[in-house]
Amino acid sequence: MSILENYVLDNFDKPIRECSDQEMYKVLLDLVRDKSRELPTNDDKKKKLYYFSAEFLIGKLLSNNLLNLGIYDEVNNELIANGKNIMDIEQAELEPSLGNGGLGRLAACFVDSITTLGINGDGVGLNYHFGLFKQVFKDNQQTQLPDPWITEESWLIKNEKSYEVPFNNFTLKSTLYDIDVLGYNSDTRNRLRLFDLDSVTSDIIEEGTIHFDKTNIEENLTLFLYPDDSDREGELLRIFQQYFMVSNGAQLILDEAVARGSNLHDLAEYAVIQINDTHPAFVIPEMIRLLTQRGIDFDEAIQITQTMTAFTNHTILAEALEKWPIDELEQVMPEIANIIRELDNRKKDEFPNNHAVSIIDEHDRVHMAHMAIHYGYSINGVAALHTEILKNSELKAFFDIYPNKFINKTNGITFRRWIMDANKELADFIDDLISDEWRTSANLEPLLDFKDDENVITKLRAIKFNNKQRLSHRLETMQDVKINEHSIIDVQIKRIHEYKRQQMLLLYIIHKYKDIKNGNIPKTPITIIFGGKAAAAYTIARDIIHAILTVSEIIANDDDVNKHFQVVMVENYNVTHAQYLIPATDISEQISLASKEASGTGNMKFMLNGALTLCTLDGANVEIADLVGEENIYIFGKRSEEIVDLYATNGYNARSYYERETIKPLVDFLIDPKMLELGNEDRLSRLHSDMINKDYFMALIDLEEFIETKEKVYEDYEDHDTWTRKTLINIAKAGFFSSDRTINEYNRDIWHLEQEIKNVN
Ligand code: RUG
Numbered sequence: 001m002s003i004l005e006n007y008v009l010d011n012f013d014k015p016i017r018e019c020s021d022q023e024m025y026k027v028l029l030d031l032v033r034d035k036s037r038e039l040p041t042n043d044d045k046k047k048k049l050y051y052f053s054a055e056f057l058i059g060k061l062l063s064n065n066l067l068n069l070g071i072y073d074e075v076n077n078e079l080i081a082n083g084k085n086i087m088d089i090e091q092a093e094l095e096p097s098l099g100n101g102g103l104g105r106l107a108a109c110f111v112d113s114i115t116t117l118g119i120n121g122d123g124v125g126l127n128y129h130f131g132l133f134k135q136v137f138k139d140n141q142q143t144q145l146p147d148p149w150i151t152e153e154s155w156l157i158k159n160e161k162s163y164e165v166p167f168n169n170f171t172l173k174s175t176l177y178d179i180d181v182l183g184y185n186s187d188t189r190n191r192l193r194l195f196d197l198d199s200v201t202s203d204i205i206e207e208g209t210i211h212f213d214k215t216n217i218e219e220n221l222t223l224f225l226y227p228d229d230s231d232r233e234g235e236l237l238r239i240f241q242q243y244f245m246v247s248n249g250a251q252l253i254l255d256e257a258v259a260r261g262s263n264l265h266d267l268a269e270y271a272v273i274q275i276n277d278t279h280p281a282f283v284i285p286e287m288i289r290l291l292t293q294r295g296i297d298f299d300e301a302i303q304i305t306q307t308m309t310a311f312t313n314h315t316i317l318a319e320a321l322e323k324w325p326i327d328e329l330e331q332v333m334p335e336i337a338n339i340i341r342e343l344d345n346r347k348k349d350e351f352p353n354n355h356a357v358s359i360i361d362e363h364d365r366v367h368m369a370h371m372a373i374h375y376g377y378s379i380n381g382v383a384a385l386h387t388e389i390l391k392n393s394e395l396k397a398f399f400d401i402y403p404n405k406f407i408n409k410t411n412g413i414t415f416r417r418w419i420m421d422a423n424k425e426l427a428d429f430i431d432d433l434i435s436d437e438w439r440t441s442a443n444l445e446p447l448l449d450f451k452d453d454e455n456v457i458t459k460l461r462a463i464k465f466n467n468k469q470r471l472s473h474r475l476e477t478m479q480d481v482k483i484n485e486h487s488i489i490d491v492q493i494k495r496i497h498e499y500k501r502q503q504m505l506l507l508y509i510i511h512k513y514k515d516i517k518n519g520n521i522p523k524t525p526i527t528i529i530f531g532g533k534a535a536a537a538y539t540i541a542r543d544i545i546h547a548i549l550t551v552s553e554i555i556a557n558d559d560d561v562n563k564h565f566q567v568v569m570v571e572n573y574n575v576t577h578a579q580y581l582i583p584a585t586d587i588s589e590q591i592s593l594a595s596k597e598a599s600g601t602g603n604m605k606f607m608l609n610g611a612l613t614l615c616t617l618d619g620a621n622v623e624i625a626d627l628v629g630e631e632n633i634y635i636f637g638k639r640s641e642e643i644v645d646l647y648a649t650n651g652y653n654a655r656s657y658y659e660r661e662t663i664k665p666l667v668d669f670l671i672d673p674k675m676l677e678l679g680n681e682d683r684l685s686r687l688h689s690d691m692i693n694k695d696y697f698m699a700l701i702d703l704e705e706f707i708e709t710k711e712k713v714y715e716d717y718e719d720h721d722t723w724t725r726k727t728l729i730n731i732a733k734a735g736f737f738s739s740d741r742t743i744n745e746y747n748r749d750i751w752h753l754e755q756e757i758k759n760v761n
Contacts, residue, residue, distance in 0.1 A: 042120030049121030057099025059575030097131020115183030118756030356397035412739035442738035531573030654695035
């Protein structure tokens with residue numbers, strides 16, 4: 001009997017051919033769940049990693065799990081033989097809304113690699129019912145709606161475990177849901193452990209909004225990821241969420257460690273915690289509290305916790321380095337506030353007069369990162385440049401006292417999702433050229449042997465074109481937008497943030513629009529695509545989205561221009577969209593203000609899929625440039641040291657750039673009558689004024705060089721063979737960015753867990 005027949009007959013009592021896509025999705029879900037359950041967890045191994053993260057942006061799981069189980073081809077062939085298309089079936093799967101951006105996607109790549117390498121490690125987080133939000137465009141503006149994703153047919157499996165979390169005036173009892181995490185050809189599985197609350201209900205959300213009563217903790221706790229924290233109630237809710245997550249996680253750790261034989265004094269031999277960004281940092285005082293509750297002396301509890309806790313920093317932006325008022329912690333969890341005071345007192349005694357390393361500052365705010373650095377044994381940045389900036393400027397005061405705690409771990413991406421699943425045609429072609437050994441080793445360097453092979457170059461171009469067609473089809477069905485499959489596809493997809501400088505690309509678009517109006521027609525048509533969400537309370541980011549959508553409408557309506565130039569903003573950008581966009585892209589926009597992007601991971605995905613990077617020397621772009629060489633990447637803009645210096649000396653004046661004759665007309669276009677006719681005057685004038693008077697992330701400083709470099713990139717594209725040869729070199733050099741390499745390094749240098757010996761690049 002074939003792999004699917006039994007399942008289909010059991011479920012629906014009819015042949016595959018007669019099942020709907022929805023029914024086939026159910027069949028495949030059952031099949032994958034059964035196969036996963038046959039795999040043992042790693043519980044027989046003594047020590048275990050707990051990767052604590054507020055976000056796990058896992059994306060759809062069906063294809064990925066089939067791939068990891070090694071049955072994708074068998075299933076796919078049977079589907080094809082019965083007139084079914086797996087891509088259509090996958091439409092039935094809702095993408096879990098458990099993350100926001102790079103931080104959450106990194107966590108998802110990591111759990112995949114952890115399992116692939118046979119490491120005993122689970123992810124610990126929360127089960128948000130409505131995710132961050134669903135982005136809907138209305139009148140060229142972003143609106144936010146709940147993004148429900150949990151149905152009978154999601155991957156969540158209810159677990160019996162439940163813990164009590166003691167808040168100030170009440171206790172909440174959790175429910176635990178697991179999602180199995182499969183590794184590539186792995187004979188064990190791990191899990192995402194997502195804590196939830198049965199009493200949470202959507203009834204309290206105001207219809208058509210993401211607003212709800214923020215004080216009703218029992219009913220709202222796990223509704224949304226990052227609920228609006230622009231007022232005190234919102235801050236308190238975030239603290240409730242964070243404490244709920246870590247208290248459950250810490251209780252789980254103790255339970256499991258004791259079950260495996262720990263006497264708690266030796267807990268660090270049984271468990272290691274990785275704190276992903278500051279959101280889970282309360283796990284430190286909570287673990288200390290739980291250990292003392294179980295009879296361990298306070299000093300020893302601190303020491304045990306410290307030897308088992310490591311911290312990853314993902315940003316140098318002050319706004320994202322959380323600081324919570326101590327009185328708010330007192331209101332939510334007084335015992336934890338007391339422990340934090342004690343932890344702070346000890347460090348104030350140890351480092352008198354060194355205010356920069358206080359946990360509680362002079363405004364009575366708790367610096368979560370400071371607590372994690374003092375009371376953890378390791379702190380890592382996520383790209384070489386980022387770690388250097390941490391050591392030399394942002395966290396210098398800590399580096400001076402704990403030089404040995406600092407370590408770099410450059411991010412990575414799982415090749416299972418980002419090429420084997422997202423770009424099957426390219427993956428298969430690579431197999432043909434260099435055998436499929438790269439699928440486990442991530443070593444793509446043998447591709448370099450083909451860089452002068454005309455057939456290979458031609459085939460790479462054909463694959464890119466097919467991926468453009470696939471993208472075009474998707475945009476047409478999802479958003480009713482038709483793009484030109486023969487155009488240059490130029491893409492910036494990431495959270496909308498001023499430091500990422502979507503507004504700088506927008507100014508380029510205005511330049512190009514004017515240029516085409518003046519008769520300078522591009523040789524090949526150009527399509528610029530944006531994707532990304534702006535935090536609901538981040539006004540300027542929402543203004544930027546509005547300006548992009550308004551300019552794109554002007555261009556679309558202009559018959560002098562629209563044949564040559566198109567601007568699209570993908571609605572509700574998510575992992576699934578990324579899987580279509582990235583393989584189709586020619587130009588990867590990585591244009592953050594140098595020093596501000598900790599790493600970036602989209603940059604790695606694009607490179608792996610044969611896009612050329614247009615970038616500043618920021619985050620992991622620096623490492624991409626080192627790998628591919630200057631002739632295979634496009635670099636522009638001020639360097640990180642100059643920018644750090646400008647901030648230190650207050651040396652940037654936006655207006656002096658604005659006054660330049662090349663720049664003024666571009667910025668002023670934001671309030672051109674054409675724009676005001678279609679757009680919202682408040683939003684456009686606010687953005688206009690901000691760019692002239694503030695421009696905190698210096699979009700104008702690099703604008704002229706950016707325009708120049710972009711023109712050079714488009715010109716270079718015209719030499720198709722040279723361009724494609726460069727893309728091949730990029731693909732061949734992408735192996736370093738496999739998350740298997742990253743996780744191998746975390747394990748070697750930080751976690752020290754049992755690992756299967758795998759051939760990791
Ligand atoms: O902005 C950073 C990215 O540069 C990085 O690649 C990613 C994963 O390390 O984390 C992103 N990040 C940082 N997302 N949220 C934060 C706030 O701390």
